[in-house]
Amino acid sequence: MRGMLVKDFRLLLMQKQFFVVIVAVSVFMIASGQNTSFIVTYCTAMGMFFSVSSIAYDEFENGYAFLFTLPVSRRGYVAEKYLFGILCTGITWLLSVVCCGIYEQIVRPASDPAEQVLITAISGLVLFVPLAVMIPFRLKFGADRGRIVMMIVTALLFGLIFLVAKAADSFPVLKQAVRAVNGLSGPALSGVAFVFAVLAMGISAFVSIHIVEKKQF
Template sequence: MGNTMKLVNLSYSNLNSIKKMTFIPVIIFVAVSIVNPIFLNMLIPLLILNITQTLTSYEDTYGINHLISYIPVRRKEYVASRYVIGIINILISVCIFVLCYYLATKIPSNAGKLLDYKLTLGVGITVGIIGISAMIPCVLKFGAVKGRMFMTFLVIGIVMLPTIVFSIAQEVEFMKVILEKLSLINVSILLIIINILIIYISYLVSKNLYCKKEIL
């Protein structure tokens, strides 16, 4: 665990080298989301994916794989560090979302446009987790350059998925049926279990791929 956290600290120390690449999109996402609540639906997954993907791709481009093969760190510890970074980025994104949602409620023109807070938060976290759970194995297996095409489609999917979910949610009759079904279970607990399973399965896949990867 010690090596994993050292790798996490190393990754975040690299943010200083790519701060413009990382923080300019974040500032744009935040500003637009406050003014236009439609973008709040996709704010969390976009923030999660932007920070995680930028860090991971930067390190891959500058030879992190060769470094891992020389320093006394096991490959599975490096893989674990990617997911720790992802989880930290989720927490950061949630904090930013909470602030943005609060500020959006203070703008008169947003009245009636904001979707349910808990629904937006839950969908955003889940979509973000799906995004990093797909992205990390891809970057570890194919690298930042070869995996660029996949990342493009992934970002498009991340943008579209929350919009599709909320479009369906606005169908009154459909939502009545869903809410009747969900009233029998604790949705929050169910989402937590599903998200943990997604991350765990993704970690197992990533570990298997990276431990077998040949580093030239």
């Protein structure tokens, strides 16, 4: 597991110029008055995308075949991908929260830092859901096909959300559920987001293990 993490972090460091671009874009967005919670979401999403891209590196030039001759089990490989995803997403989230928090305190000293942290925590946790969706699709379909499938799935998800929103008018139960979520306090909402993220990652890891154990190289 540690060896695989070292490999992925070394591959990640190779892309350091992209991180410079992300920081530059973030600074530009702050300068143009963009909300800091949006910047946190943007940076965290980028961290998540980079973590998932490690699967494409493994796949490059039939690399999987050799990887699975190394002292790492297929389950271990999947576990490492999730850990790497959580670390990348978590680290970029934490760094962006700290940077944006400092900026907020300088520019708007009156703002409540606890409230800011809560909002960004929720936005960070929510991003584990797309991570949970992306990893099994990448493992199953590879980088190129996986991207196309992800686009289709995203379109379907938006369609589903749209339908649920429409249906909410006709079904009081749904309306009540949406109202209940909207009415939750900050800590309760982050608790719900946390449970949701853990559930999504758990189900996703289960599916990914099944995919990788079935794979032949």
